[in-house]
Amino acid sequence: MDNPIQYCTRAKILLTSHPLYQLANTSMSLGLGAHSHNSNCQMSTEKDHLSYINNVLIKEIEEKLRPDKLLEFEVEHSTGLDGFMSALYTINMKVSDERNKKETSRRLLAKFMKGDEHFRVSSRCYIQFANEILIYSKVIPYYEKVLSEAAAQSTKAECWIPKVYAAKYGKIDGLNSDGTTSNESVLVLEHLKEKGYAMGPRLYLDKPHMLAMVKPLAEYHAMTYALRIKKDKHLEELIKSIVPLPFVETADSTKNFYDPIYKVAFDRFFDYFNRCKKNLISKDNSHDIQLENNINRLYTKYGKTPTKLLEFIRTIHNENDKKYAAILHGDFNRNNVMFKYEGDDSNPKDCKLIDFQELRFGTPCIDLSFAMFMNMERSIRHEFWMDLLKFYHKTLFNTMSEVLKPNDETTKNLLESYSFDDFNNHFTKYAFYGVMICMHFLPWLCGTEEELSLLSQEFERDVHGELFYSTSFAAGGDDANNRIFEIFKHASIMGYMNVI
Incomplete structure (x- = not known):
């Protein structure tokens, strides 16, 4: 059994300081006269955000609170690493509960796009924020409607996410500075800590956490399949509204920030494998021999262009597999979910999904394989892998059945075509996606505070630069490399590298 990684400060930054759980320790109270960042670009600034919250957003929130009344509020700005693509604010409110005739405290989380034009374009902020707002404002509300019309008892779409108070993207009245032509984004959600939610364990997740995490994901994915079987025209409109987020450069894109991220991830893994091959591969073990062949084939085909493999998986080239294309979460990891706990029980009672910025339309493996490879340590991965896949599929199938209520042979046959064996x-064919994400992300989790601070800084400044490359190459050291190698072993044994 693996010894737990000491995930250093990255675990603290990602898992215990997430803004929907608690503000970073560096939070500060802000008023309308707070200092704003200098910018020569016509982007919204911190001052704009605060003005918008005070003059526009609060009025909209008051309407959502009715019949309760807002008495007073204060805004805090999180300055931690968590929001390096977002400006994050917590709105602390005192509310008069008109039903119980008492005062209560409530907290909301407000999220805005930040950065200058170069950063927003190069990191694809405009795509990511537009897609995230689409989920909160259009996709899940429509799923709620469908489930309500189907009188579904066990599946409630509104339970998958925090309550939404505002979700806007585009030219937003009251936010854009004078003369600003840039699109902006506003998202306001309930602060989940108030309802007993918290981030999960800092290291790996155990079986109860993985089951809780996978359940809402399966229900969410199932809606695409059920609506496809129903030939729902609005589903196609939602899918067409998703802005594609490819892993490779396109004619209308700027320099691709995925390329340097995955190039250094591949370079460091192959460097480690070649340095340590004698200790990693036994010539007497058939699985090891197959693994070495798989790694060599991976290097030959994609060693210099890893994003081409990611793009191959994203676009689902096999026609028979396209029925599994779904509206996804896109970045389904433990730092993007919140677990609900009760009393001293360490097992979660519920799980909510947050942060849909990497939303894509594609294979569910983009969500599921990443979550499974990243969040389960080696012994649980080997023991629990198939059980978790079967649980995901059972939840998926049951949700589809709730929506479809199949009572004719055509619908029954279409539903049965999503059998576990077929899934x-x-x-x-597509689970190797999760391995590739771990190749990039695991070293960050294992890095020192200094490495992580530098990586965050260089990601925003110059992700194509030598300093980002060298820091990414070294972060986490061979401890991270070995853990990635163990993931490769599992993927090879399971046949997930045969697609290469």
Whole structure:
């Protein structure tokens, strides 16, 4: 059994300081006269955000609070690393509960796009924020409507996410500075800590946490399949509204920030494998021999262009697999979910999804394989892997059945075409996606505070620069490299590298 990684400060930054859980320790109270960042670009600034909250957003929130009344509020700005693509604010409110005739405290989380034009374009902020707002404002509300019309008892779409108070993208009245032509984004959600939610364990997740995490994901994915079987025209409109987020450069894109991220991830893994091959591969072990062949084939085909493999998986080239294309979360990891706990029980009672900025339309493996490879340590991964896949599929199938209520042979046959065996065959073809994300992300989790601060800084300044490359190459050291290698071993044994 693995010894737990000491995930250093990255675990603290990602898992215990997430803004929907608690503000970073560096939070500060702000008023309308707070200092704003200098910018030569016509982007919204901190001053704009605060003015918008005070003059526009609060009025909209008051309407959502009715019949309760807002008595007073204060705004705090999180300055931690968590929001390096977002400006994050907590709105602390005192509210008069008109039903119980008493005062209560409530907290909301407000999220705005930040950065200058170069950063927003190069990091694809405009795509990511537009897609995230689409989920909160259009997709999940429509799923709620469908489930309500189907009189679904066990599946409630509104339970998958925090309550939404505002979700806007585009030219936003009251936010854009004078003369600003840039699109902006505003998202306001309930602060989940108030309802007993918290981030999960700092290291790996155990079986109860993985089950809780996968359940809402399966229900969410199931809605695409059920609506496709129903030939729902609005589903197609939602899918067309998703702005594609490719892993490779396109004719209308700037320099691709995925390229340097995955190039250094591949370079460091192959460097480690070649340095340590004698200790990693036994010539007497058939699985090891197959693994070495798989790694060599990966290097030959994609060693210099890893994003081409990511793009191959994203776009689902096999026609028979396209029925599994779904509206996804896109970045489904433990730092993007919140667990609900009760009393001293360490097992979660519920799980909510947050942060849909990497939203894509594609194979569910983009969500599921990442979550499974990243969040389970080696012994649980080997023991629990198939059980978790079956749980995901059972939840998926049950949700589809709730929506469809199949009572004719055509619908029954279409539903049965999503059998576990068929799903598992699909998963086997595309599950290597999760391995690739771990190649990039695990070293960050294992890095020192200094490495992480520098990586965050260089990601925003110059992700194509030598300093970002060298820091990414070294972060976490061979401890991270070995953990990635163990993930490769599992993927090879399961047949997930056969797609290469």
